[in-house]
Amino acid sequence: MQIARTVEEFRALRASVPALGVVPTMGFLHEGHLSLVRRAKAECGAAAATIFVNPTQFAANEDFSTYPRSLERDLELLRAEGCDFVFAPDRVEAMYPPGFDIRIAVGGVTTMLEGAVRPGHFDGVATVVAKLLNITQPTRAYFGQKDAQQCVVVRKLVRDLNMPTEIVVCPTVREADGLAMSSRNAYLAPAERQAATILIRALRAAEALFQAGEREADALRQAMRAVLAGEPMAVVEYVSAAHPESLAELERIGAAGALLSLAARIGKTRLIDNLVLPPAG
Incomplete structure (x- = not known):
């Protein structure tokens, strides 16, 4: 498994495979994430995961600073699944360099539910997903149904901007008592x-x-x-x-x-x- 900490490093790795399935994550991985990696590997031949806790999708009163992080644990789990590549930016500036001032706003489907409770959240999601898809250039990108509104937003983003990536939404993975893994x-x-x-x-x-x-x-x-x-x-x-x-x-x-x-x-x-x-x- 090869690990890229910069955009340039990942693009060099991406050039080595004809097809790639990508699983965007914020880390602290669980079986839900790993099931996506397995499917990406099975369907595309090569799989990559991205690990980046994206600050732009958190409001000031939310849990960005305390969001669980454990990069070494995540890398071990991904290695055990046969993941080929990991893009794990080593600093926020790798994704949002000085002077970055672009935000992508997806209309309509972001105004209710999570969008109503967390204003601006989906602007941050759409912006980082667009960046990650541009960086990784996946054949397919895999998301979990648990974040249902996010899946609707990402599909609209890809469709409206004519991105060449297929979005694959996979069933929610649950604990034995039914609690959705998160x-x-x-x-x-x-x-x-x-x-x-x-x-x-x-x-x-x-x-x-x-x-x-x-x-x-x-x-x-x-x-x-x-x-x-x-x-x-x-x-x-x-x-x-x-x-x-x-x-x-x-x-x-x-x-x-x-x-x-x-x-x-x-x-x-x-x-x-x-x-x-x-x-x-």
């Missing part, structure tokens, strides 16, 4: 970790209602809120039943299906999760 799970104290399963339980309650024939989106949102209300440690930020592409809130689940999503704080830790409903018959 680097931020490391923040949870034992009691909080147990309480955090309320997110997937709320989503599954709405999914079960849909499978039983319910098509009114408000009924699904109410079902999620009812389950969340049973966990005193959960502070709910939003609950949504939206169109899976436009992210507009639905009145009724129809031919496009729906994205059920929610965000809640468990103690000081902010968690998100989602499930995708199929088209309604």
Whole structure:
């Protein structure tokens, strides 16, 4: 496994392979990330991961300074998976040099859900993803469904800017009790970790209602809120039943299906999760 700390170093490595699958990450890797690396390797022949905690997607009151980091651990995990290349900038200035003043704003799909709660977040995401795709020039780039809105934003970014990379969205990887794997799970104290399963339980309650024939989106949102209300440690930020592409809130689940999503704080830790409903018959 070869490690590049600068843009120039990575571009030299990229030139050595005809096809490349890239997994952009902020590090502190878990099985969700590693499953993406395995798929990239299987589908493209060569796989790369990027490790960069991107400051531009964090607000001033968020956890940029405390976000979990463990580069050596991450490199060992990637090496064990047969990852070919890693781009891990050694300083923020490698990505944002002095005088950098470009921001990419993706309209429409960034105005609700995470975008409403975290203003400016998706400008930072779109900007860093555009930079990483330009630097790594992947055949395919792999993202996890857990960050559902991010996946919608990245697909729109690539489509609207005519980037030649295929975006592949892979299923959320979960713990045995259903909690979506996330680097931020490391923040949870034992009691909080147990309480955090309320997110997937709320989503599954709405999914079960849909499978039983319910098509009114408000009924699904109410079902999620009812389950969340049973966990005193959960502070709910939003609950949504939206169109899976436009992210507009639905009145009724129809031919496009729906994205059920929610965000809640468990103690000081902010968690998100989602499930995708199929088209309604």
